[in-house]
Amino acid sequence: MQRRHEMPFGAACLDDGRVRFRLWAPAARRVELCLAEEGGRVVLPMAAGPEGWFELVSDRARAGSCYGYRIDGADEVPDPASRFQPRGVHGLSQVVDPRTWSWRDGNWRGRPWEEAVIYEVHVGCFTPPGTLAALNARLDYLVELGVTALELMPLAAFPGRRNWGYDGVLPYAPADCYGAPEDLKLLVESAHQRQLMVLLDVVYNHFGPEGNYLHGYAPHFFTARHQTPWGDALNFAGTASFWVRRFFIENALYWLNEYHFDGLRLDAVHAIHDDSKPHLLVELAQEVRAGCDPERRVHLVLENDANQARYLGRDPAGRPRLYNAQWNDDWHHAAHVLATGETEGYYADYASSPRAQLGRCLSEGFAFQGVPSPFRRGQVRGEPSRELPPAAFVNFLQNHDQVGNRALGERLNRLAAPEAVRALSAVLLLAPSPPLLFMGQEWGATTPFLFFADFGPELARLVSEGRRREFADFAAFATPEQRRLIPDPEALETFAASVLVWDESQSPAGRQWLDFHRRLLALRRREIIPLVARLANGAAGWRTFADRGLQVVWPFGDGKESLVLLANLGPSPAVGPRVGGRLWFALPAVVQDEQLPPWSVRWLVGEDVRL
Known part of the structure; x- marks a missing residue:
C-alpha cells in the first residue's frame, strides 16, 4: 500500500517521471531552482504565477535529487515544505517520492481514545544511539509495560544535532539526526503491527530562531500585530494569511496521511493568535476530520494554557467535534505541590488547596474554569469543563515541560518521597482519564531531562545567558554563583546527561518501580477501561x-x-x-x-x- 499527501507546495514526483517544484514567495521578484548534479549546480528559472507563486516542472530532477531555491539572484534557501534535509536545515532539500515506501499496516484503523496510555519520548534521549531505529527496537518493551500510544516530541528539522524539537524550522522534514523518512515510516508501521498508536507533537505557534529563511521572501508568514515569547506571531488572520493557514493545515494532514500517524499533539496553542473566523484551531480540526479516512481513529490533542473547553466538546454520539483531549497542567501542578510542597512560580496557584484542586481535576477536568489566577496577576483563566468526559483530559505526573523547564531538570522521584510518588502514580494510572508517562518514569529514572540546544555561536551565547537569567527570581538561584550551577544548554554534556541509562531499569529499585507500573497498567486495562463507557x-x-x-x-x-x-x-x-x-x-x-x-x-x- 502506498500513501502520499498531495500538497500545493514543495517538490512532488509526477506520474510521468518529472518533478514539480512550487514555492510561495510573495516578496520575491525572481526565483530559480538550483539542482545539485554531478559536476555542480544547475540553475533553472521558475515561472511566476498569481498570488506570489513560482513553479517549475522539470525532467532533470528525480527522487533523491537535492535542490534549493535562489531568491532574486542572491540567497539560496531550502524548500520550506522540504520532505527531507539530509545535511541539516541550512543545506539543500531532497526530493522524496513517498510512493516508494510500501506500507504493511493496511488493516490498521487505530484504537479508541479511551484506551490511551501515552508514553512521551524524545527520540535523541530515549536510547544511547538516539535514533528512530533504536527506538523501534524498544517497542516490545513498551507493549509489555502496558503502553498503547507512543508520543514523539517534535521531529521537524531543527538547527544543529540536538534540540528538544520546539525550534523546528522545516515542519515537513523529519530531523536527519534521527534517521531518514523511511526510518520514521518503519517505526510507525512496526508500532501498528504491535497495536501501538503513534502520536506526533507538532508546533504551529512559531518557527525556531535559526534556519528560518521565510522572512527574506515570504514575510507575510508573520505579523507584528501580535507578539509571542518567540517574537512576531504567525499571520493567521491578516493580509495574505490564506496560504499561511494552508501551510500548517496541510502539514497536519501530511503527517496523518503520508506517515500514518494516529494523532497529533498541538504545542502551546494559546500562543496561536487568530482573530478571524473560523479560528485556525477550528478549521484545522475540521479539515483533519474531513481529510482522513473515516474508518480510521484519528486523535487530536491540545496543549492550551487558556483551558478553553470549547475545543473539547462532543457530539450527541460522544465523538469529539474538534479535539479529543487537552494536556491537563492543572492536574500536574496540584499533584506536584502535594508531593513536593513547592509553591514558587506557577505552583503558587495551587499552594492553598492542592487536594481540592486535584479532586476538581479528577471529577471535572480543569481546576481553573473561569477563575482568577494569582500567578497571572488576577487574569481569569479557563472555561467550564464539568460536562466533558474524563477522556477529554490527559493527566500526568511528569512530562518534558515539567521536568525540563526546571533549572536542573530533576524528575519527580528526585524531589518527593517514594511513598508520595507511588500513591500519586496509583491515582494517575487508575483514574478514568488517559494517563501520560514520560520516558523512564516507569523505572524511577535518575537521569535529569535538561534543556539543550545546538545553535550557532552568537545565538548559543544568548540562549545560555537567557537560560540562567530565567531563574533569577527563584530562591535557589538568586545569586550569580548559584545560577552558574545551571547546566549550559549548548554544552554537549548537558544533552548527554539527559540520555536514559537503561541499566537503571534492571537495578533492584528500578525493577520494583517497573513491576509497580506494569501491575497498575494491567489493572487499568482489566478494570478501568471496561468501566469508562x-x-x-x-x-x-x-x-x-x-x-x-x-x-x-x-x-x-x-x-x-x-x-x-x-x-x-x-x-x-x-x-x-x-x-x-x-x-x-x-x-x-x-x-x-x-x-x-x-x-x-x-x-x-x-x-x-x-x-
Whole structure:
C-alpha cells in the first residue's frame, strides 16, 4: 500500500517521471531552482504565477535529487515544505517520492481514545544511539509495560544535532539526526503491527530562531500585530494569511496521511493568535476530520494554557467535534505541590488547596474554569469543563515541560518521597482519564531531562545567558554563583546527561518501580477501561476529609454504582468514610476498615455512594 499527501507546495514526483517544484514567495521578484548534479549546480528559472507563486516542472530532477531555491539572484534557501534535509536545515532539500515506501499496516484503523496510555519520548534521549531505529527496537518493551500510544516530541528539522524539537524550522522534514523518512515510516508501521498508536507533537505557534529563511521572501508568514515569547506571531488572520493557514493545515494532514500517524499533539496553542473566523484551531480540526479516512481513529490533542473547553466538546454520539483531549497542567501542578510542597512560580496557584484542586481535576477536568489566577496577576483563566468526559483530559505526573523547564531538570522521584510518588502514580494510572508517562518514569529514572540546544555561536551565547537569567527570581538561584550551577544548554554534556541509562531499569529499585507500573497498567486495562463507557458525564463529584483525605466518585449511567477513589495524600494517618462495594486495588495492600495510612490509595466500585 502506498500513501502520499498531495500538497500545493514543495517538490512532488509526477506520474510521468518529472518533478514539480512550487514555492510561495510573495516578496520575491525572481526565483530559480538550483539542482545539485554531478559536476555542480544547475540553475533553472521558475515561472511566476498569481498570488506570489513560482513553479517549475522539470525532467532533470528525480527522487533523491537535492535542490534549493535562489531568491532574486542572491540567497539560496531550502524548500520550506522540504520532505527531507539530509545535511541539516541550512543545506539543500531532497526530493522524496513517498510512493516508494510500501506500507504493511493496511488493516490498521487505530484504537479508541479511551484506551490511551501515552508514553512521551524524545527520540535523541530515549536510547544511547538516539535514533528512530533504536527506538523501534524498544517497542516490545513498551507493549509489555502496558503502553498503547507512543508520543514523539517534535521531529521537524531543527538547527544543529540536538534540540528538544520546539525550534523546528522545516515542519515537513523529519530531523536527519534521527534517521531518514523511511526510518520514521518503519517505526510507525512496526508500532501498528504491535497495536501501538503513534502520536506526533507538532508546533504551529512559531518557527525556531535559526534556519528560518521565510522572512527574506515570504514575510507575510508573520505579523507584528501580535507578539509571542518567540517574537512576531504567525499571520493567521491578516493580509495574505490564506496560504499561511494552508501551510500548517496541510502539514497536519501530511503527517496523518503520508506517515500514518494516529494523532497529533498541538504545542502551546494559546500562543496561536487568530482573530478571524473560523479560528485556525477550528478549521484545522475540521479539515483533519474531513481529510482522513473515516474508518480510521484519528486523535487530536491540545496543549492550551487558556483551558478553553470549547475545543473539547462532543457530539450527541460522544465523538469529539474538534479535539479529543487537552494536556491537563492543572492536574500536574496540584499533584506536584502535594508531593513536593513547592509553591514558587506557577505552583503558587495551587499552594492553598492542592487536594481540592486535584479532586476538581479528577471529577471535572480543569481546576481553573473561569477563575482568577494569582500567578497571572488576577487574569481569569479557563472555561467550564464539568460536562466533558474524563477522556477529554490527559493527566500526568511528569512530562518534558515539567521536568525540563526546571533549572536542573530533576524528575519527580528526585524531589518527593517514594511513598508520595507511588500513591500519586496509583491515582494517575487508575483514574478514568488517559494517563501520560514520560520516558523512564516507569523505572524511577535518575537521569535529569535538561534543556539543550545546538545553535550557532552568537545565538548559543544568548540562549545560555537567557537560560540562567530565567531563574533569577527563584530562591535557589538568586545569586550569580548559584545560577552558574545551571547546566549550559549548548554544552554537549548537558544533552548527554539527559540520555536514559537503561541499566537503571534492571537495578533492584528500578525493577520494583517497573513491576509497580506494569501491575497498575494491567489493572487499568482489566478494570478501568471496561468501566469508562459506563460513566455518566457531568455527574462526578469530590470532597476532602480529615485534612489529607480525598474522595472522588464517578457515577455510572445506571445510577446504582460508582467508581470510587479514596486516598490519603499526606504523611499522617487519616480516617476515611465507609464505602461499601467491591475493592479491587489498595495501596498498601492491607486494609483496616476506614483507617487510611499515610500516602494510601483505594479504588473500588461502590454501591449507592453519595457526596
